[in-house]
Amino acid sequence: MKTFAYTIKDEVGIHARPAGLLAKKAKEFESVITLEKGGKTAAATKLMAIMSMGVKCGDTVNVTVEGADEEKAAAEMEAFFNENL
Amino acid sequence: MDYRQCAAEILRELGGKENLISAAHCATRLRLVIADNSKVNKSNLENTDGVKGVFEASGQLQIIIGTGTVNKVYDEFIAIAGVSAASKDEVKQAAAAKGNVFQRVIKTLGDVFVPIIPAIVAGGLIMGIMEALNFMANRGIISINQSGYLFQIINMLSNAAFTFLPILIGYSATKVFGGNPYLGAVLAMFLIHPDLQNAYTVSTEGVAQSFSIFGLYNVNMVGYQGHVIPIIMASLILATVEKKLHKIVPEIIDLFVTPLVSLLVSGLLTFTFIGPLFVAIENGVLWFVQWLITIPFGIGSFIMGGIYSTTVVAGVHHMYTVIDMGQLAQYGYTYWLPIASAANVAQGGACLAVAIKSKKAKVKSVAFPSSLSCMLGITEPAIFGVNIRYVKPFIFGSIGGAVGACLASVMHLGASATGVTGLFAVLLHLHAPIKYIIVIGSAAAVAFVLTWFFGYKDKEDAPAESKSTVSKEIDVPEKEYNDDTVYAPLEGKVVALADVPDATFAEGVLGLGAAIEPAAGEVIAPADGEVSSIFDTHHAVGLTLDNGMELLIHVGINTVALNGEGFTAHVSEGDKVKRGQPLISFDKDFITSKGYPIITPVIISNTDDYKEIKTTESTEVKRLDELLTVERG
Numbered sequence: 001m002k003t004f005a006y007t008i009k010d011e012v013g014i015h016a017r018p019a020g021l022l023a024k025k026a027k028e029f030e031s032v033i034t035l036e037k038g039g040k041t042a043a044a045t046k047l048m049a050i051m052s053m054g055v056k057c058g059d060t061v062n063v064t065v066e067g068a069d070e071e072k073a074a075a076e077m078e079a080f081f082n083e084n085l
Numbered sequence: 086m087d088y089r090q091c092a093a094e095i096l097r098e099l100g101g102k103e104n105l106i107s108a109a110h111c112a113t114r115l116r117l118v119i120a121d122n123s124k125v126n127k128s129n130l131e132n133t134d135g136v137k138g139v140f141e142a143s144g145q146l147q148i149i150i151g152t153g154t155v156n157k158v159y160d161e162f163i164a165i166a167g168v169s170a171a172s173k174d175e176v177k178q179a180a181a182a183k184g185n186v187f188q189r190v191i192k193t194l195g196d197v198f199v200p201i202i203p204a205i206v207a208g209g210l211i212m213g214i215m216e217a218l219n220f221m222a223n224r225g226i227i228s229i230n231q232s233g234y235l236f237q238i239i240n241m242l243s244n245a246a247f248t249f250l251p252i253l254i255g256y257s258a259t260k261v262f263g264g265n266p267y268l269g270a271v272l273a274m275f276l277i278h279p280d281l282q283n284a285y286t287v288s289t290e291g292v293a294q295s296f297s298i299f300g301l302y303n304v305n306m307v308g309y310q311g312h313v314i315p316i317i318m319a320s321l322i323l324a325t326v327e328k329k330l331h332k333i334v335p336e337i338i339d340l341f342v343t344p345l346v347s348l349l350v351s352g353l354l355t356f357t358f359i360g361p362l363f364v365a366i367e368n369g370v371l372w373f374v375q376w377l378i379t380i381p382f383g384i385g386s387f388i389m390g391g392i393y394s395t396t397v398v399a400g401v402h403h404m405y406t407v408i409d410m411g412q413l414a415q416y417g418y419t420y421w422l423p424i425a426s427a428a429n430v431a432q433g434g435a436c437l438a439v440a441i442k443s444k445k446a447k448v449k450s451v452a453f454p455s456s457l458s459c460m461l462g463i464t465e466p467a468i469f470g471v472n473i474r475y476v477k478p479f480i481f482g483s484i485g486g487a488v489g490a491c492l493a494s495v496m497h498l499g500a501s502a503t504g505v506t507g508l509f510a511v512l513l514h515l516h517a518p519i520k521y522i523i524v525i526g527s528a529a530a531v532a533f534v535l536t537w538f539f540g541y542k543d544k545e546d547a548p549a550e551s552k553s554t555v556s557k558e559i560d561v562p563e564k565e566y567n568d569d570t571v572y573a574p575l576e577g578k579v580v581a582l583a584d585v586p587d588a589t590f591a592e593g594v595l596g597l598g599a600a601i602e603p604a605a606g607e608v609i610a611p612a613d614g615e616v617s618s619i620f621d622t623h624h625a626v627g628l629t630l631d632n633g634m635e636l637l638i639h640v641g642i643n644t645v646a647l648n649g650e651g652f653t654a655h656v657s658e659g660d661k662v663k664r665g666q667p668l669i670s671f672d673k674d675f676i677t678s679k680g681y682p683i684i685t686p687v688i689i690s691n692t693d694d695y696k697e698i699k700t701t702e703s704t705e706v707k708r709l710d711e712l713l714t715v716e717r718g
């Protein structure tokens with residue numbers, strides 16, 4: 001299991017478009033990727049679940065990656081967050 | 086605005102932290118669960134600086150603070166109130182947990198039993214038939230080979246779930262109480278361990294072995310077969326201890342220490358304390374019912390028939406063989422069995438009324454076989470799976486039982502042996518079959534009729550939500566709606582998703598669907614469902630429809646940048662919505678004047694769940710016209 005935390009810098013938070021891109025990215029991996037913020041969790045592949053977390057700018061999201069390709073998945077997800085959020 | 090002062094005033098006006106159960110917030114509101122709503126000074130709350138509105142909905146006190154400030158007030162609020170931040174789910178759970186003790190007990194029983202129902206319904210029915218066959222074969226009425234493999238196998242299969250029912254209950258109950266369900270199963274296994282004397286043999290053989298607790302009282306080495314309540318209580322202790330331990334035991338040894346200690350504590354407590362307590366209560370009940378049925382003129386029997394099913398719920402019934410045996414020895418007949426039989430059949434009658442009256446396939450599919458097995462004397466599926474859940478059928482079932490039992494007593498009906506109740510027990514009354522049929526017939530009929538007229542109504546699964554939204558006139562065109570069509574949430578020109586001037590939508594990153602160039606500034610719910618997300622900026626709404634579809638309606642492109650200007654939301658996250666209900670209003674001209682395209686993609690975000698998504702061929706849609714059709718994968 002790999003985990004990392006990321007604090008959102010994008011000023012509008014995880015709204016529809018970034019959530020969609022995030023879900024699309026997460027679907028590329030075999031590993032199960034879970035987001036957590038303030039006790040709420042969401043599967044990173046589920047657009048609606050991600051959006052309903054209501055992640056805002058400045059919020060810290062904990063990302064958990066678990067599965068066969070977790071090393072690669074965690075690294076790429078972290079890169080994704082850095083680039084897009 | 087002074088957040089801290091605002092939070093302090095809110096806390097004071099709602100009756101201090103003693104009156105606060107939990108707190109959460111959404112985009113605009115504080116959502117609080119309050120212990121005693123009468124202590125809340127609503128008008129003062131509304132006048133508090135920073136509070137824009139106060140209302141109660143779905144067991145929560147919701148205080149509107151506003152976007153961007155609610156989280157700051159919330160942070161101060163939980164700091165001074167000393168509660169930990171709760172997720173919205175927890176607040177909802179806490180809200181559901183309110184209600185009086187009786188309602189909570191019934192709800193808990195339901196939560197425990199509902200998942201078990203599929204395992205016991207069919208078994209119960211077959212078990213009833215098998216017991217009857219066995220009984221008839223023993224008396225030479227029919228000739229079947231009871232030692233044949235087929236009979237044996239079916240017999241074992243049908244009663245397996247009942248023989249080990251405590252394990253299912255232990256698993257389910259511990260899960261309900263938030264513990265590890267596997268530990269709950271182990272605890273129940275311990276309570277019906279084969280090395281313990283089977284509880285069903287106590288009434289005929291007596292207690293084989295007991296040991297003394299500090300010389301104070303004796304604990305019988307008897308299992309908990311046929312018990313429900315002690316198992317649930319044991320599970321409650323287990324889950325409580327386990328949850329506490331998880332918090333205080335260091336993680337390195339948690340996996341080893343917590344299960345062991347929680348099992349040990351709950352097992353010992355159950356065996357040495359709850360168990361003996363129940364044995365005492367059971368003996369008391371036994372003494373009481375034996376005394377009760379001696380009250381003449383059918384009065385005692387009437388009461389007994391009425392409370393019989395309650396004693397089944399309490400798990401005392403496995404001791405009743407004592408009464409049957411005693412009476413058979415004394416009089417040659419047991420006057421107890423017709424009472425029990427009437428009570429059982431009556432519960433079956435009540436359950437049958439639910440089965441026939443309900444229009445829900447799910448309710449019917451449980452209630453029909455349950456009522457049948459109940460008529461054959463196996464009552465658990467009907468009592469726990471149906472009647473108690475809806476409460477009234479259980480009460481009317483009990484009344485039916487009372488009537489039947491009273492008749493039995495007045496007619497002086499006794500059974501010549503014991504072993505089965507229900508329809509086949511007519512074989513125990515071959516000296517007076519008509520009387521017996523009158524007894525169980527009237528018991529079932531009374532229960533059925535009462536339940537039919539007063540005892541059951543199909544309810545919406547969702548609890549009725551008090552109006553939390555601006556309730557506007559909902560105007561839904563009359564026509565046939567189906568689940569495989571997405572109806573237009575706003576009117577306008579239909580545009581293919583690929584032509585939306587934004588790559589994320591056009592390439593289907595968010596899912597497939599269509600877009601609408603709006604003709605009017607209102608988004609409505611295309612079908613019944615729940616608001617799974619609504620952005621603080623009110624420019625988009627995510628719905629989870631009751632048919633499982635997840636829909637994203639995104640008004641305009643890049644409109645997130647408007648930060649809510651030009652948009653009004655009529656619902657908030659978690660709200661249940663009806664088809665046609667307004668979700669978002671927007672000022673079309675304002676948005677266009679700011680330079681944003683107003684085109685509104687309507688996206689099925691769980692596109693992967695469907696094989697095909699087709700857009701309507703019409704170029705214009707009115708609200709709730711067909712927009713998309715899907716084929717399920």
